[in-house]
Amino acid sequence: MTEKIMLIDGNSIVNRAFYGVPLLTNREGQHTNGVYGFLNILFKLMDEEKPDYLAVAFDLHAPTFRHIEFDGYKGTRKGMPDELREQMPLLKEMLQAMNVQIYEMEGFEADDILGTLSAKAEEAGVIPIVVSGDRDLLQLASETVMVRIPKTKGGRTETEDYYAKDVIEKYGVTPLEFIDVKALMGDASDNIPGVPGIGEKTAVKIIQDYHELENAIAHSLEIKPKKASENLTEFQEQARISKFLATIIRDMPISFEKMQTKIGDMFNPKAYDLVKRLELKSMYDRFEKEEVQTAQTEDFLGIYSFETAKIFLENLEKRETAYHFLMDEGKCQGLALYQEEIGGCWLEVGENLSVEQLFQVAETFFGDNNYVKIGHDIKNDIKMLREKLGKTTEISFDTAIAAYILNPTGTSYAYDDLAKTFLNLILPSGEEVMGKGKSKKAFSTLSEEERKGFAVSQAKVFFETKKIMTEQLEKNGQNQLFYEIEMPLIYVLADMEEYGIKVDKNALLEYQKNLEISIEGITKEIFALSGEEFNLNSPKQLGVILFEKLGLKGGKKTKTGYSTAADVLEKLRFEHPMVEKILYYRQLAKLKSTYADGLLAVMDEKTEKIYSTFNQTITATGRISSTEPNLQNIPVRLELGRELRKVFIPESEEYCFLDADYSQIELRVLAHIAGDETLINAFRNDQDIHRLTASQVFHVPFDEVTALQRSNAKAVNFGIVYGIGSFSLSQDLGITRKEAEQYIAAYFAKYPNIKKYLNETIENATKEGYVATLWNRRRAMPELQSNNFIQRSFGERVAMNMPIQGSAADIIKIAMVQVHHALKEGGYRSRLILQVHDELLIETFKEEKEAVAKILKEKMEQAAELSVPLDVDVHEGHSWFEAK
């Protein structure tokens, strides 16, 4: 086995990591985010590569930011901010404590050190892996030397990995030619002048043709754009200097003693003390235990052939079993099973077991209801199994959903997070073991033991966490919520995702086209008024035009400058004709980018349908969310946007839409929970609730309420549901704060039980530490313990709102399960296709229309028995527009 050495560009990695990490400061007031970010990347790459040797190179004089200016953009690029430079001694201290070899030398950059060390390491028979944030290092890539460039994405670190062939593939030139390209195009941030008039495109073209700078200079007269030809001739000396500057030195006078870089005891007490002093909390575990725990793979059985798999599954005891499909880039790589009595087993797709064969044998397990099945995030499994087996599989427990019910504010319910939360186990994440994306370590490069261990340890975690979760659900009184609402809902959502919704493609294209034309027109008008062109999509540039050039008075509002949000512009509407046009432009731009372009981009070309994902574990209140695309925020309030709903149509002529929505469901829930007689009676008598509130708050007879009074009362009702404040209400209604206070006082005087309920909810939440819905969906409320007024106030509003919004979410979920069930049982050819919080959209077979409408209304209205009736309006149409 060949040995590996990891060579790290210290400065550029600290810099790169810095941007992916929040600002951390320890008790001594030292910033630690640079150190933290560096260690994060270091450990991640070490886990992946398991190198034998390690060295980190630093620049002795880290440059500060260089100021750059182009296209009206002023900024700073490359180099190291002061705040980060101050951390370098700390990082070096940390590395020394971990016995990591550091290299730095006067007169040489970290690049040169890496270049030299990698050359010497290769001579010594060790394979170098070069790690840097800087693409200049790509010239070191070869058939054996890999250059890894980390990037922080979504809080996680990924790397782009380059061997020589990857450089050629991506840049069209070899690693060595990369130097010549740079000699021609230059690099402002590295003070490499290059040749004027030659940019990246031309430089690559020239080097592809002539391969080397001197050769290009010799043929400079033949080179094509005339400008490039002339300049290369004139500035050839400058190009030679540039090449010299761009070339990394590979023979510095530096000694490389292999053994000095041997990785020793990194996680020693001295290093641990330093980590503690820096308060890098998430690193503690690593220093406490040298190795993270993984499943004990030696106890587990690996199965690699169709015959063995068949025999194994036919003889598998009919007991509670956790399963896990290991997926890589959308492909099933194998199936892990775990039972208490026999431990784990891993069926791996390979030469002697195809995916088809795997599912063929898996049917004995998935098709048999005597196995109590435990899975994780089972909606995808249900869809996959349905595709492969042609029928729906019954799975009794989804550990992701259970974890969400136990704590809906969690950030992730991945298997390693569950292990930590419920089993107190630190396990490597899926990203660490098997990264996603092509630049990461591929599944196929994992050893057999790693593959088996990773898959089985997940199944084991699901099995073990399920035990703990069942106890907690029971203790919390959440069995009904989990087993009767959330688990069955998974199947409903799986169906909705599979059906999708049909789009009238031509109508959508037409809609897009019209927007495009309107946008072009309004843009011209705005530029004519402003006297100059600017990026209309940039609030910053717009702010300058409006508030500086035109002198409108807006004042500062956001962190970064002037606010140009709609409510601000609304107030300036009559100050300048441009304002109204901006508002119109915004409306059009939103419709085009998010909706017209956005929906076309996700439409399936073959079926002309849109398949959204409905997520069941996102919201803090129990609502579901919709992504890629979000079909829960399709425009409806403004006419132009509402038109878009005409493109959502039934699958074929045989179908039409039924749209059913709950009327005032949140206020009804409030009336019920608070037990307020006035409100309850109003709903029982089917009164206009906003009108009633208006008559109460404004002391006018019910029949004499004006339109304005009703609309103001509506805002008050909304405010109550959200946890009202007089300031916000005054902003919303454009009234004084005094008046808003009077409205609220009048409201509470008329609905005393509402006030009582809101107060008691906060009090109780503070005592118990959580709030709950009518079906015992819980949300922990640590904010209420805060000494910070702002945070505590937020907590109070949340405590008031969550039971209302959450109970309404519970109700529609119950209705969805029942409607879905009734349609299936009744053998109807109608299906639920969308849910928008208080609304269900059903695609119904025309002949069943009346029956289905009746089912919809009944099931939705009877989903919950409250002290007020639930009221559902059903509409019919040939598009979502018509049915609303």
Add this chain to the structure above:
DNA sequence: TCAATCACG
């Protein structure tokens, strides 16, 4: 990556 904006209930 983060902030600003705006679409929905």
Add this chain to the structure above:
DNA sequence: ACGTACGTGATTGAT
């Protein structure tokens, strides 16, 4: 006095 309504997701520009 503090800042200022609950819950989401997508797009864009700036850093």
